[in-house]
Structures are given as structure tokens and as C-alpha cells.
Amino acid sequence: MMLYLWLLVLATPLTVAFMIPFGGAIRRRAIDLMPFAAIPALIMALPREQTAIEVADWLLLGSSFGVDQTSQIFLLLTATLWTVAGFYARYYHADDVEIHRFAFFFLLTMTGNLGLIVAMDIVTFYASFALMTFSAYGLVVHTRSAKALRAGKVYIVMAVIGEGFLLTGMFMAAYSAGSTQAEFIREGILDSQRSNLIIGCLLAGFGIKAGAIPLHVWLPLAHPVAPTAASAVLSGAMIKAGLLGWITFLPIGEAALPGWGTLLVVISLIAAFSGVLIGLTQDDPKTLLAYSSISQMGFIATVVAVGLAEPRAWGVAAIGCALYALHHGLIKGALFLGVGVAHETGNDRNRQRLVLIGLTVVAIALAGAPLTTGAMAKTALKEGVYIGPEGWSVWLDWLLPVAAIGTTVLMGRFIWLIWRHELGHVEHGQYRGMMIPWIILVGLAFPIVWLAPVWFQLDVSPAVAFEPGNLWTSTWPVLIGGAILGVIWWQIARTPREITPIRIPAGDVLIPLEWALARIRPPEPDEVVPRPPDPVAALSASWYGLFAESQQGSRTSRLAGWFVRWDVAGLLFLTIGMVLILFMLWR
Amino acid sequence: MSEFLIYGLAAAALFAICLHGIITRTHILRKILALNMMGSAVFLLLITIAERNQVDGVADPVPHAMVLTGIVVAVSATAFALALARRYHAQTGHTELHDEDGST
């Protein structure tokens, strides 16, 4: 029974998606249903008790479905975000003639995203992951602008590379495990003689989705160009798929892998900082948010790294991870959707004010200001760090807050950009339709994150965030960040000028790479590709040539003419006769 | 040198000479004649063998019969060849077999 419920979770968006190609009334109905497609998933995310894993032994290579504590939180996040984004998109694309196209990919992507969360075996996970990845391409390039197409190209290339890594890792993991079930996979990886290779592949493969440096290059390109609703789910929910992949399949918490842990922590920290720094140089608020996501994912990855290096820490760290993911997902979703709402405000001051206030609230939350979801999530996150490997906590203890300072500044710039450049850009008259889902999300984000640990009976209580020590820890980076912002604001107010003269183009390290690739790869040739000579074809051609050339002239070949001569034939007759006789005699 | 050898070697020589004629002479008539005489060479050999095989003065009749049959066969073939040659000559004026005629 449960199995069919899980399948229903996937079948619902899928069915709606495949109503679209039929066109006409069915298509319109499908678009109306789009926001509700994730409702079954949302319902399935609510039970407090996780049920046993259900196996569909006829599906794929034997699929299993279910959720554990961590993934249920992901499911909650994902379902919520998709639902909100669905409502939002319904209005955002109201005037879009190609809304059906958006809806189709939106729903398919949703199916994939939900599927990978409820999948408990690597094949189903991978299948869903692939569905999500490839469908999301349609979202990325939806606008068909040159930027979008370029972003799509980078996105798909990176995605394919990621799939390659995953496939490699999966083969080896599944072989070693002798099963595709997640739990066996984790053991299998450890048992394998190539465990390092597997871990490397999985890290890289999922890392691409999670925006791990240096595999993040697609992210700042793709997230901003997608329609806002899509950006929200890309940055809020789908980016977590990579994270979930790590959590589900890497043997985190089962064995100490300090080497991998160190590597990941270094990468994550680089991500956390560079995301902020590069984000600061962006003019486009969505790009800025994308970089912020890279940075935030860096935070989470740090904890994963801790788990990798120190299995003991994982029990706590995993919860921190999940909570932080929940927080970040909802908040980032709200931020992205907010950008779209800001565009729609028109010249209405009230609307603008509302949007700015809403955005500021969630921005502060993202920065981790005390009493916000961010503060709680960060506290939960740090719990893990403290029991992490020796020596790490010292560094992380002050590096993470420093990053938080950066986030604060970044969010400051975001709000500033919105305020100065983005408000009232366009006027589609869909303000209300977009604003309501957004406000709901903003409104829900806090209670969901606060209540989740309570509801799911996690080992972390929201109250922790209100402990004085933690309160201070979460306060001072925000204060410093605020101070910096104040200084900057004061500077600008005094002499209006560009504070950050540097502009790092979105995609950062990709740019030189693209340049280099353009040098190497010749442009697409219009002429026929030269083919190496084919000896057999040449042989058949020359044989045909022999035929063709002798067809028009009526001359027999010299050889044939020669044989027809009587004296030649006679001599041959005589010779052969002689030789035959001699051979007969000579034995 | 026995009688057998004389005739036998003569037959051999005749055969070889006729073969030479067939090869080197282009006139059809000569070829036909050479062939015919080639047959004669064989018949000569057969007769010689018949003589060699004689018992009580009776020569071996089987080679004799073979010769008689062979002659008729050879005559038939010769005559037919001559008829053809004449026809050929009448049609083309040639007295030799022109090589291209048949092969184009």
C-alpha cells in the first residue's frame, strides 16, 4: 500500500506533465493543476514516523521507496517549495504563450526531484536525478535569450559530466555492494578495493549539482536565467539533490575518511567565501543569489566534510545538515521569488515597501541573524562541527562566522540592488498572483524551520538557538556585517560612486576555460567532414571502374585477344600437355 | 629396330609434326588437314599395336575396329569442319580464323 502511495507521489506530477502534450482543454487543465502536483509529496512528508522501505520489484532494476529522517526533511522542503513555486509560476507565466512548455518541464523536473528523495536505491535515485537534470534544462533555457542558451549549454555539459562521474561511481559501488539499496551501497563503498575512487566519483558527480567549487560554474549562469519560479526551485530545492546524494550514498558516519573530509572541507570553505566574494561583484540580484547559494552550500558541505572525517559527529551533523538545507531552501526560494515580485510591483510604493520588507526579513534570516531560522540552522550545524575531528573546530569556529559576515554584506548588497534597480521593472498585472505565494512562503519559512525539529523529534531543539551563547555567536557576525554595510552606505551617500569596481562575470573560472576551448575546438564545419580512405570501398569502386571502362569501347582486352590466337593456344596446349606428361613420368 | 618401333615412332613423329602444323599454320584448310593427319598418326599406332598383338598370325581385331570407327569419326568431323570453313570463307572471304570474330 505504501508503495503505491510513494508511486503516487511521482505519478501525480508525471501525469499532469503528460496531459500537456494533448493540448487544448486538457493542457489548460494541466496548467491549472500544476501547483497541486506536489501536494501528495507534501502529505507524504508530514507523518512523524517513517515507514519501512517499500520495494517495487518490477520497476527498473527493482526500485525501493521510502524516507528516513533526513530525507523526510528534504521532502518537506522540496514539496513545499515546488508547491509555492507552482502557484507562483502559474501567475508569473500567465502571459507567456509558452507556459505549457514551462509547465511540462517544471512538472518533469518536479517528478525527478521528488523521486530522488523518496528513492532508496541508487538506480531509482539516479533515474530521478537524471530526469530532474535533463528536464531542468528546459527551465533554464525557457526564455531562449542568448544568455539562457549559453547557460543551458554550460548546464547540460556539466550535467553530462556529472552523470558520467555518477555512473562510474555507481557501477563500482553497486558491484561492490551486490545490491542497489542505499544502505548496502554505503557498506559496499567501504568494502570496495576502489572505495576512494568511488567516493571521488560520487563527490564530484553530486558536487556538480550541489555547486561545489570548482564544479559550480554552471550554477551562477543557469539559476539566474531561468524564470523566477524555476530559479527558486533550482536554487532552493534542486541544489539540495546533490547534497542528498552525498548524504544518502557516501559512507558518511560509517567510517572515518579524514582525507576526503579534509578535501571537502577545504573546498567547502573556499566555496563559502568565494561565493560571497564573487557574489558581491554581481549586478544582477539573481546571479548574486546564485553565488550566495554556492556559499551557503559550502556551509552545509563543511558539515558533510566533518561527517566524512569523523563518523561520530555525523549523527548530530546530519540533522544540522538537514535543518540547514531546509532553512536555506525555503529562504533562498523566498529570495528568488521575491526578485520576481519586486519586478512586478510597478510604481506602487506600498507594494514596493512590502516587497523590500519581506526580502529584508528573509535576507537577514539567511545571514543568520539571531532569532531567525538561519540562526537556528547554523546552531544546529555547528553542533556537528564541535564533535568533529580534532583541530577542525578551532578553525571552523571562526571561519564560519566570518563567512556569515560576508553573507550579511552580500544580502545588504542584494537588498540595495533590488531597491535601486529592480523594483517595478515590468508590469504584467500578475503582482497579486505572485505576491501571495511569495508572502506565504516568507511567512511559512520561519514556522516550518522552527517546528520541524519538534515535529520530527530531532535531536536538536529550536530552543538551543535562544541560548545566550548561541545568541551572541549568531549576533556578532551580523553586527559586523551590518557595520560594514553602514560604512559603505555612508561612503556612497557622501560621494556616489561604484564601491566594487571589479566585476567578475558570472561563471567566473568558466570564462577562461571557455576562451581556451574556443581556441582549441574549430568552429562547426559546414563542409563535409573528411573521411579516412576506405580500402574496401576503393576496391569495389575500382572493380566497378574496370567494368565501366570496358563497357563503352568494344575492344577485348589484350590478354584475352592473345589467348584467342591459335598459335598461342596451340603452344599452350602443347606445353601443358608436355608438362603434364613430364609430371606424370616424374614421380 | 623392330617393326613395331619403326611404325610406332613414325606415328609419334607424325603426331608431333601435325601438332606443329596446327600451331603454326593459319590457313584453315591446313589446320583441318593437320588434324586429320593427326588422326592418321593415331590410327597408324593402333594398327602397329594390332600387329604387335597378333596371335597365330591373326592381328588384334580390336584396334582394327577402333581404327575403322575412328576413321569414320575423323572423316565426319573433317567433313563438317570443311563445310564450316567453306561457309566461313563464303561469308567473309577469309581463309584464316580471324580472332576477333568470335569474341566481340
Add this chain to the structure above:
Amino acid sequence: MSLVGIWVILIPLICGLAAFAVGGRSSRVIGLIGAGLTFLLSGLLVLHVWQSGVWIYQLGGWDVPLGISLRADGLSAFLIGMTGAVGLGISLYAVRYFEALTPGPSQDPSAALRTGSGRGEESGAGDSPEAERGGTEVWLPGASYWPLWMLLWASLNVLFLSNDIFNLYVGLELLTLASVALIILQREQAAIVAGLRYLLAAFLGSMAYLLGVALIYADAGVLDLGLLADAELTGTATQVAGGLMAVGLLLKAALFPLHFWLPAAHSSAPAPVSAALSALVVKGAFYLLIRLWFEVFESAGTVSVEQMIGGLGAVAIVVGSFQAIRQERLKLMIAYSTVAQVGYLFIMIPLAGSFGDPEASWRFEAWTGGLYHALSHGFAKASMFLAAGVLLSALGHDRVWHLAGSASRFPVIYLSFGIAGMSLMGLPPSAGFVGKWLMLRSAVESGQWWWVVILLVGGLLTAGYVAIVLSQALQHDVDEHTEPHPVPKLMTVMVFALAAMSLLLGLRAAEPLELLEIGAPFQTLMSVVED
């Protein structure tokens, strides 16, 4: 039943003579009856040998060595059976073919079939002054065809049944003269010169053979094949005779480079005659050579001779195939194909020869393989020549280049051509494949790798010209000036039937192969093969 071997000779002779005596159009009816009866009798003979083993008949009641014996073993029955089937097909085809050739009040004289030469004179009955003066009867090519063809058929049966080396000579000559008479049936210049060349070459071959007979008789004192085989002759005279007979028969069988007479002769004859010549007549000399080689010269023969004959065969395959593709006319192409295929047949000699181990089982395998190939070639080549005849009569020419696009108008003809080609190539499932398979097996088993190579390459070379014709015909652009003449259905059916036979015999070869075992040489080896 046991006398069917006599009837198989007598019936075609009787019918041939009757057809000759009656003359005119009714000769066709007699010819057809003869063909049908001979076919039936051939079948009965095969059945008889199949059931009762080797059939031996002392003519005139005189025992060997005094008299002449007839002997039908598996090999003879096999070839007589083939001749019967191919002969029937050719006969049925010829009915319609010569009908078109017979001028009548309702017929347009230009509808007369041409035998293929581009510049041959028009045939017809009106140009003969004698005929006019003869008044009552006109000369009909068909009227001469039937008796001659019956006689040719009879002479083949004579050849296959005779067990006496001198009688075989007579049979050979009979065959030659009948063939030449058929070639010149339409008196075209090309046919006459080709016939003359053929006659002279065959004559030369016969003389060499006859000299061999004389020498063997001198050495052994008997003429009967069975007695000669038992005598296990090894004397110098026998060896010389072996060489002479071999070269004579090679000339008659047109093994390269003694093939000079064949292409012209086979291509300038009327289609049914070409078919008979290439499919059957060449096999006569071939049959005789292997008969002699593996029975009379089994002891005298040497590996080097066998290898040399095989070598000539190999060259024949290559040269014949190359020449085939360079021919402008389809019939010549097919004739050159015969040159190549004859080479194929003769590769059997070294394989079945005493190379390596005279007691080895592969000898028998190669022997049956070669004969099976001969069988397949018989059906396939007959079909091909008849196909060429259909094209020639419908299009008025047989220039390969100008056949472009004709496949859509003669689908069955080209289908048959393709099937026959498959058989020649030795592609499964066809009779040619069985032959090739057995020969290849034998070559591999005996370690004679050089023959393996040539057998395989030969198949590809064959594909070379067969495919070219087909590809030409399958061309989309139709190369057409005039509307083709309607061709009687029966002709097409016969073309297809013969091709189909060459295919069907490849699907179930067990029985024909078993037939070949009856009375075959290598009796001692056969038990080995049986396992």
C-alpha cells in the same frame, strides 16, 4: 526397371530421329515428348541406382573385355539426373524460344529472336533459294534444333553411362558434333567462326585423347574402365597416355588457358544451346577426366600433375572472372563466367588427389564437393544463359551497360540471375555452397591452404561480376529506347525454375551426396567419412 539405362540413351535418340524425320513444326512436339520421357527415365535411373546400387550392363551380351559395358554408378546417375532436369528446363524454354523464331503469317519478321551478335545477319527462312525450290517445306531453326538437341542429350547420356575408353571417345565426338551443329543453328557469321574454332579445338582434344586410348590399350590390352582400374597401371605408356588424355580433356573442358574457344562458342549460340553447352557439355569432358583420373590413373597419377591442374583452375578463376567483368555483352560475360567456374571444378583434382595421404577421407569429400559444384553450376549456368536469352529477345540486345534499370521490368529474370549467381559464388543456401563447403573442408583438412585461398577468393570474384550485372539492372534510370518485346511466360518460368533448383539442391544435399557414394572410387575412404 533395370533396363532404364538403355532407354535413357534410346529414347532421346529415337525422338531425335523421329523429329528429324518428321521435320517442320511438329518436330517440336516430338522433341518435347522426348524431353519429358528422357527426364522421367533419368529420374528412374537415379532411383534405380539409389535403390539397387551400381548398374552394369554388357551390351550385346558380350562380357568385357570383349564387349562394351554400360555402367551407372552414383556419379553417372548424378550427372544423368542433372542433365535430365536441366535438359527438361531447357527444352520447355526452347519451345517458346524457337516459336518466336519461326516466321509465320501473323508474325512480324523483326520479332525473330536474335542470337546475340550485334552484327549478325537476320535469320529467316526466306533467304534460302533451295527452300524456295523445295517448295513444300521451309527451313526452320526449331525444326533442326529439336533433333540435334535430342541427340546432344543422348550423347551426354552415352558419355555418362559408357564404361569403355574408346566408346567414350566416340561419345565425345558425338557430343562435339552435336554441339557445333547447334551453335551454327542460325548460320550467323560469329556463330560459324566460333563453331569452327570449337570444332577444331575439340578435334585436337579428341586426337590427344585417342592417342592416349591407343597407348593405354597397348599397355593394358583392355578398354574397359573397370578392368583398367583394377589393373592399377603404372607403366610409362600409361603415364604418357594420362598426360595426353588429360590435356585433351582439359582442352575440351576449356580449362584456362585452353579456354580460347569457349566464350565465342557459348555466347554466339541461341540461348537454349548456350545453356546446354555451358551447363552440360563442358561437364562431359570434366566428367570423363575425373572418371579416368580417379579410376584409371589412380595409380599412375602424381601429386604434381594434380597440383598443376588445380593451379590452372586457380588461374582460370581469376582470369575468367576478370574477363567476365570486362565483357560488353551479357552472354559473353556468362561465357567467361563458365571459364572461371570450370577452373573451380578442376580445383577438385588436387584436393581429391593423393596429396599427403592417399588414404585420407578428405579425398572423397573433395570429390563429392567438386561434383556437387558441377551440379550447381549446371543449373545455375543454364538459368543464367536462358535469362540472357530472355533479355536478348525482349530488348533486342544484351549489352550490360544498357541493361540499366531493366530489373523493374524483368524482376523474375534478375531474381533468378541473382539466385544462380549466389550458387556460383557458393553462398548458402545454394547447391554451390555445398560444393564449396566440401571442397573447402577437404582443403583445410589436407592442409592445402593455397586452395582454400583461391576457393574463397574465387567466390568473391564471382560476386564481382554477378553483382555488377544486378547493380546495373537495379539502377533507377531506365536506359530504354524501345518498348521491350513481350516474352512468353514459360521462358521466364523456366529461367526461374532452374535457378530455384540450384538453390533447393543446397537446402537438402544429404540425398544427392549419398547417391554419389554409390560405386564411387575411394571406397576404402568412405567409411571414415561416414562417422
Add this chain to the structure above:
Amino acid sequence: MENRDPIPDSGPIVRVLSIILGVALFGILATAVLDLDVEATGLTDTVMERIGESGVDHPPTAVLLNFRAYDTWLEVAVLLLAAWGALVLRQATRLPEQPAARSPGPVLDWLVRMLIPLAIVTGVYLLWRGTDAPGGAFQAGAVIGAALLLLRLSGYRSIGLFSAAWLRGSLLAGFAGFMAIATLLFITGWTFLEYPPAWAGLIIVIVELLITWSVAVSFVALFVAARPDDSATEPVGGER
């Protein structure tokens, strides 16, 4: 008519090669002949033992027409085929007379009148002698054929008188007669080509007679048919 130069005989290279090879062939044949220079009896004894049953006394004739009658029968077929081939060549069902019958002149006329009966007598004699001495159907046929030719060459109507049926009948007579007898006996239960001992001599004579006539006509037919007629000497080729 195409007028091409006659092909000259082979050049020196071919000649020399041919001579060398010819000499070698002679050498080899000579070896064989030398090898054969031994005492042997062949089939002489065998024939002599059974000649009494053959119906004739002359051994070669016995062999020809009884022991190896099959050969002879087929040989007649060869001759028939040759004659027939010649007819085909002429595309004629009957043979032409000398186109323009000239008077042979008194001397020749007389000679012909003398020679023809003589030839016929000689022929019959040869035939008759065949049973016990050299001679027989072919010799006889040749002589009679020569007579017929003589008639024709000297301008008498002879073979041209034959209707198509007669001509065919004459050509066929030997072979068909031989075959008819053999087949009849065969049908009645005798071995093929076996003669009832009592009738052997008679049968052989009948067969020989028929063959003689066929041989004679065949020779004439071959001679006459080979002669090019007017239509054939006209330029050939070209569409009608």
C-alpha cells in the same frame, strides 16, 4: 564483305617454340612407344575365342558389328550428325542440284556412264566381302557416295531429285535401321545390341546395307551442303 588481309603463318618465335616442343613431344611419345615394344596379345585371343558366335568370320567386322556394335552404331550417329550439321549450315531441307547444269561433254559423259555401274558393283562387292575380309559398309558407302558425286559433278540430276523426306530418310537409314533392329530385339527380351545367333549374319548384312546407303548419301550431302550458295556470298550484314 570484310576484306582483311590473310593472317600470315606464325612468326619465327612460335615456329621455333613449336618445333622444340614438338621434338620434345616426339621424344616423350617415343619413350612410350619404346616402353610398349613388348610381347602382348591384347584382345586377340578373346576375340578369336568367340568369333564363331558373332555371325561373321572376319574378326574386325565381328568386333565392329557385333562385339563392339555399340561403337559402330554411335559412329554412324556421328556421321549422321556431320551431314546434318552441313544441312543446318545450308538451312536447307533438301540438297540443290548443280546450279547451272552443263553438259559434261561426250568423253566425260561416256566415262560417267561407265564408272557409275562399276562403282556400284564395287561397292556391293566391298560390302559383301566385309564379312570375311577387309571391307564393309563404310568402304562400300564411300565408293557409292563417290559415284553419286560423280553424277552430280558431271551435271546429272542425282541427289537433287531426293525430296526432303527422301533425303532425311536416306541419311537416317543406317542409324535408324540399326537402332530399330536393336530396339526391336531389345523390346522382345534380348540384350541390347545382341543378335539371336541364328539371325546374326542376316542382321549384320541388313545393317551394313543400310549403313552403306546412309554413308553414301551423307558424303554427298556433306560435299554439296558445304558448297556456298549464292545468298551466302552476298555481302552480309545490314538490316533488312
Add this chain to the structure above:
Amino acid sequence: MDWGFWLPQIMLFSSLIPALVIFLLRDEQFWLRTSLNLGGSAVKLVLAGIMAWGVLAEGRTYEASLPFLHNQELVLRVEPLSLMLVGLSSVLWFITTIYAIGYLENSPNRTRFFGFFSLCVTATIGIAMAGNLITFLIFYEMLSVVTYPLVVHRGTPAALAAGRTYLLYTLGGGVLLLLGVIWLQVLAGPVSFESGGAIDFLVDDHRTELIVIFGLLIAGLGVKAAIVPLHRWLPEAMIAPAPVSALLHAVAVVKAGAYGIVRVVYDVYGLELSDQLNVLLPLALFASFTIIYGSVRALGEFDLKRRLAYSTVSQVSYIALGTALIGPAATVGATVHLIHQGIMKITLFFCAGVFAEARNIHDIREMSGVGRSMPLTMSAFTLGAFGMIGVPPLAGFVSKWYLGLGSLESNAPWVIVILVASSVMNAAYFLPIVYKGWFGEPHEEIEVVEAERFQVAEAPWSLLGPALATAGISLLAGLLAAWAYSPLSLAEIVANQRMISP
């Protein structure tokens, strides 16, 4: 009535007889020809179903042996492995027939086409059911011949030239195969297909010969399986009409080669012996090289069918590669790919044909925006392409998955690199097409034409239906791979047989 004896034969005749009858028809006799075709293929489908039931559910083996040579029989046998190709051919023949009827409507020489088409299927079925080496050889060569008229069907000089090249390749391959078969039979006597092979006893005395024979057999089969460097005919043969390309690439010709390799390795030599002779590694290397090389070449082709052809070159070698790996998973991967590659590739070719017919599109660069006017076709194409890339839940993934596991099982992890690299390259040459089709800007003039046509249908249903059907099958084959009657389950049975017996 002994059904075990008759069913395989009826199976053969169900396409042979229609073929022969069709040859006798005139081009205009559309209905008779069509009903013969469809009737024959329906009968074949039913028979395949019956035999599948017998084999899978009742564990039966259908076998018919007919005398052929002295000591040699023609054996037709249906067991799980043969059932795979039998099933594939029957299903795809049925679908392709419908497609071909639509495709060739009103074109000349239909009689010839359908006649040879049916013969081609007969040969393939024969290959599938061959129970010994010589039967296999016979049908294998027959296939070479009967496909020739199909390849040159258009009759253009280019088609004829391609046909000649094709013929030379396949006949040359046939020669090598023939030599190998004969040599092997000389050493071992009649060789029938038995799980695990039956010629182990030769290994002591004839080791080198066995290796050479293996090389000959594989080279002969490799021509049809288009293993580099023997692959060149395949892109050339693309000149043929779409149904032919579809059938050639998906079912008949390349499959014959690949299936032959499977047979030789598993059922003639046996894995154990092959391993002992060290012949599997070279095979694996050749196959791997082919996989990569085919993909690289495909990248450089802009003619749609040629790109697909090179893709076939690459994909078919998966089968050879899987065969060369030792282990049940590899066997499963290799055999299941026989089917999966077939249905996926035929989908792609069907689509290519539809594009060519409906929009006269032959070049990838012309495909811009075609998805808008032909969404169904493009969907089918997309499914096929993603399947080829190996994206789950499509069939291609299942094959790839087992091959990947198999490579580890046989301790050849480098194969994974090949598989992944191939997947990436497949993506590199397929995704641009998919992208162009769905997201490219349609050409202006086409859109005008569309406006009229779109009302009706994007293409005749006889063309579209088959494409969608096979696309659907390729999706289901992957999605329901674990189902008891899926190709995968069948492949597992095959693999179990091969693994247990030694």
C-alpha cells in the same frame, strides 16, 4: 503433431512464403501485398509469443533438425537466447512492416522491396534459431545477399556504389566466417551451439589453431557487427530507404553479427575456453575502440542518418564488449543490449525517416525547431536518444548498468571508462539534435507549411505509430526491467544457463 519440430519451421515460413508470393505480385496489388505482409508478420508475432510462453513459462525447447549433408544437419532451435532475437525480429518486423507500407506508398518497385524485406526477416529469424554453426552460417550469408537489393533500392549511382561496398564487406566477412567454420568443423566435427561450448577437448592439441579460428570467426562476424575497422559499410548503407536502415541497424544485419559473436563466445567456445585462450581481451579492446571511435565519428557527421549509423557502430559493440567480459552481469548486459539497442535504434531511424518524409530533413542543421511542428516524432526521437545515452529509466541504461557491473566482475574496470566516455559522447552528439529540435528556432518557410499541415497530423500515422510504439517499448523495457517477462529477465535466464553449465 510435434509442435517442437514444426513451430520453428512455421516460424521461418511465415515470412518466407509471403516473400515468395509477393515476388509474384504486381506493384499495384497493394491490398494483397499488404495483407500478406501483415498477415505473415502477425503470424510470426503470435508464434513468437507461443514459443516465448513455452520457453519461459514451461521451460521447453523447440527444436527441428533437418538433414543437410552427410553428417551434418540443419538445426533450428528456440531456447532463451534465440528467443531474444526471435522476439526482437518478430516484434520489430511487424512494426517496421507497417512503417514501410506507409513509407513506400506509391514509390516504384514495392514488390521487390517487400519481397526482399520479408526474406531479410526470414534470414534473421533463421540466424536467431540456428542451432548449430552451419545453420547459422547459411542464414548469415543469406542475409548478406537478400539485404543487397534493399540497400540499393533507390537505384541511384550513390546507392549502387554503397551497395557494392556493402556487398564486398559482407561477402568478405562471410568468407572469413566460412573459413573459420570449416576449419573448426574439420577439427571438431559438426559444431552445435551448446551452453558453455563443446570444443574444450581440442585445446591441448590445437591451441593456436583455435585462437586463429576464433579470430576468423570474430572477424567474419565483426563485419556485420561493424567492429572497427570493418565498420565502413554501415554509414554508406544509409543511402537505403528508412525502413531498411531501421531494420538493418536495429534488427537484421548488425544484430546478426553481434548475435553471432555472442553465440561463438558463449556457445561454441564457451567462456571458459575463450578465457583460457586469451582471446577475450583483444575482443574487448576492439569493441572498446569501436565504441569510442564510432562516437567520435558520429560527432563529425551532420547527416542525420549517418550520425545514427556511427552511433550504431558504437552501440553494437557494447554487445561484443559485454560478451568479451566474463561474468553473469556482463552476459546479461550483452544479451539484453541485443534487444535494447534494437528497439532504441529503430526508433531513431523511424524518426529520421519521418523527418525526411514529412519535412525533407536530412541534415541535423535543418532540424531547428522541428519539435514544434512534429512534437510526437521529436518525442520519440528524444526517448531513443536518451536511451542511447543511457539515461534511466530508458532501456539503454539497463544494458549499460549490467555491462558496468560485468566489467567489474571480470576485473576489467577500465571498461567503465569506456562506457562512461561513450555515454558522454553519446550525449554530445545526441543532445544537440534534441536541443535543435525542441529549442531551435524553426525556419520561417517551414512554419508556413506547418500551419496547413499541423491541422491534420505531423506525419501519416503509419509512419508515426511505429516510431511511437518502439519509443514506448524502449521506455517500458527500461522502466519495467525487473518485471518477470522483460528482456532483462530473459537475458538473466540466458546468463544463468551460460554460467551454470561449465
